[in-house]
Amino acid sequence: MTHSGTNLSRRGILRAFAATALVAAPTYSNAFGLLRGAGDVRRIRMYSGRTGERLDTIYWIEGEYIGEALREINLFMRDWRNGQAIQIDTRTVDIIAATHNLLDGGREPYMLLSGYRSPETNAMLRRTSSGVARNSLHMVGQAADLRLNGRSVNQIARAAASCHGGGVGRYSGSNFVHMDCGAVRTWGS
Template sequence: MTSNSSNGMTRRGVLGAFAATAVTAAPTFANAAGFLRGAGDIRRIRMYSGRTGERIDMIYWIEGKYIKDAVKEVNYFMRDWRTNDTINMDLRTVDIMAAAHNLLDPNEPYMLLSGYRSPKTNAMLRSRSKGVAKNSLHMRGQAADLRLNSRSVTQMAKAAAVCRGGGVGRYSGSNFVHMDCGTVRTWGR
């Protein structure tokens, strides 16, 4: 697939070069999302859950519009698996996840560790770990914890941070990256 540019560069080549470089002046998320446009303007999310065994691979946005049925499936997939509660996920978070995944260009879907968390689940996790925020963005459907076997935590965090769409937390000891659509910030190792 080639881009519309006259220089003949492929979309994959451009994305690979972009992801491979150390970005010091990161674009805004709007610019990052625009950069990812190829033949047709689409957004796709690919994930699986080790907890439920479910998989999702779908285009959820086409030509400037979210696809209602696809968004419903994303909301259900990202539910609190402990309580089976769902929420309307903030699509800005899904967009950040999709953009970072595209930049990384892996041959695998994300492993979703945590999407929406009910207040009950968040309180239980908080009682077991100091790393769980009392007012976690997970409880608002604005955050996800993700893993890729083929990419390091550092690689994933850099791709998400380039989007400048929210918070990016590196949890190297547990091998996952937190992405949210809150205030732009980074933390962790």
């Protein structure tokens, strides 16, 4: 599901990366001598409280997605209940990373609560929880539910919304933010 087209929402994401490039570039240079002076580098850091796994990968270098890194992201963001994985939409990965850069330069990893959800998992969650969409973007690899230590739901949601890349949901009672690459919209409190 890689998308190379440019649109209005993409511009917001690119602005977010540009706004943090000066902050993020030294971090990348110090951590990865191989990438020193590489220019446009995008990184994503997450951990899963469900599986105990951690992800810290550079998935984009100077205009090119890195296939191996994207496969790693797909596996990490799988449905942890049944192990099923699909290709995560790179627009969602970009929104997640751009938001992360705006908040703290991506230093503190996100906690991933939910990435891909199989239709079976989504149906189960609809039966046992409120607020789960019948046609959730989680089922097509276009959404993630995240939290970030030291940042409030409102701080994360404001940063994500400033990317103008998709939907941003505030779930303050459960302490997480939903981000997706669907229509630009916000909800929750």
